[in-house]
Amino acid sequence: MSIGVDIFSQELKHSLSNLSINELREFLNKSSLPASLRVRNTRNEHISNLNKAYKEEELVLVLGAGVSVPYNLPSWGNLLQKLLFETFNNSNTNTDVPLVLSKLFPELFPNSPLISARFLEEYFKKKDTEKTFEEMVKEALYEQVNRGADSPTIKEILQFCIAPGKSPNLDSVITYNYDDILEGALLSSNVEIPFKSIYKVGMNPKNGELPIYHVHGYLPQEQEIDKDYSITLSENLYHKQYNDIYSWNNMVQINKFKDKVCIFIGISLTDPNIRRLLDIAMLQKGDKPKNHYIFKMKYNPKEVERNLEELLSRNAPLLNEKVKANLNLDETSKQLLIKMEEFEELDAASFGIKVIWINDYKEIAKILKEVRTS
Structure with missing residues (x-):
């Protein structure tokens, strides 16, 4: 973005x-x-x-x-990284680990941002969560906004x-x-x-x-x-x-x-x-x-x-x-x-x-x- x-x-x-x-x-x-x-x-x-x-x-x-x-909104890459963080966060108690993994993952396994976004959307749709995919994107989007x-x-x-x-x-x-x-x-x-x-x-x-x-x-x-x-x-x-x-x-x-x-x-x-x-x-x-x-x-x-x-x-x-x-x-x-x-x-x-x-x-x-x- x-x-x-x-x-x-x-x-x-x-x-x-x-x-x-x-x-x-x-x-x-x-x-x-x-x-x-x-x-x-x-x-x-x-x-x-x-x-x-x-x-x-x-x-x-x-x-x-x-x-x-x-206004300090995340770039598209950073937005995807924030969503990727949530996929690692579900299985780790140490809060530092998901952050590190979400940063390392796209570096070790580079992929098209569109393909990564597709994976993330499908992941969250199938995952039993309280929030929809759009709600999670919105949360990540405005997390550090400076209006x-x-x-x-x-x-x-x-x-x-x-x-x-x-x-x-x-x-x-x-x-x-x-x-x-x-x-x-x-x-x-x-x-x-x-x-x-x-x-x-x-x-x-x-x-x-x-x-x-x-x-x-x-x-x-x-x-x-x-x-x-x-x-x-x-x-x-x-x-x-x-x-x-x-x-x-x-x-x-x-x-x-x-x-x-x-x-x-x-x-x-x-x-x-x-x-x-x-x-x-x-x-x-x-x-x-x-x-x-x-x-x-x-x-x-x-x-x-x-x-x-x-x-x-x-x-x-x-x-x-x-x-x-x-x-x-x-x-x-x-x-x-x-x-x-x-x-x-x-x-x-x-x-x-x-x-x-x-x-x-x-x-x-x-x-x-x-x-x-x-």
Whole structure:
């Protein structure tokens, strides 16, 4: 549930480690992609386009786990670890043992988080416990939550949400988070903001209500969790959502991706179902599609250089060639960084999304304010 930057993907690491020095140079020195495919518009152009969409009441905020990070909610990996702790806790009296085992288990037996979540869901469904799986997830989710945390991004999102019934008006919010951080902030604000959390079929906002679509499910902290509060956590539920193209949550996403201008905040483009829905929406947009926008953290050049040096040091034949050829690590890492960002921009562009590069997450609030007020 947290976001971060993976400096080199496993596939890229493997590919680079098998390149000769001449092949590496050829990769780095290949001519740039055609100008028609370039997506490096300036930040001011992005802000201007987003402001236009906001004034035309076509702007949708799409929120991922990164938005909730300041409130000390667990990452997805940590959430699964908390649930795994409970499976060991049932058979041990020493409270330290389950904690150690739950940390060691995924390291010794690495598995896909989706597969791990599926195991945990099936385990707790079959286990005779007083709590449902969703209740246990909710407990783990809010165990150390800090609702008093300062989040400039959430504060700025609230400014967008104040307008329901007025003009300009935010179209809606789509969130992939289970938590009620945004709802809590709305209720705690000094301004009465009508909104409706939507997490199942048949729920519709009234006139003047801002819809907040929890398309992966919703687990509000203070409400009793019943069967309506199912969440998309494990592999089998992802498969169900993937196969049911006409489910309410898929239809909401397709319609917003097709007809509105979305800005993705605190989210990556790695979820296969989101990528599929963006593809479907692209096919339905027509000849002059509207662009979406996504915030992405720029890669740290020094961190890229450190990773490259570590990669080369683990590959003796390539390291020897590097020494002979006097390969400049600083220059090489810079060229790799440029190429990687170009790849990411082109990947996003294939879904009709333009990248707004940032150097610090604090920039997001500043840019959102410019979108709202420019």
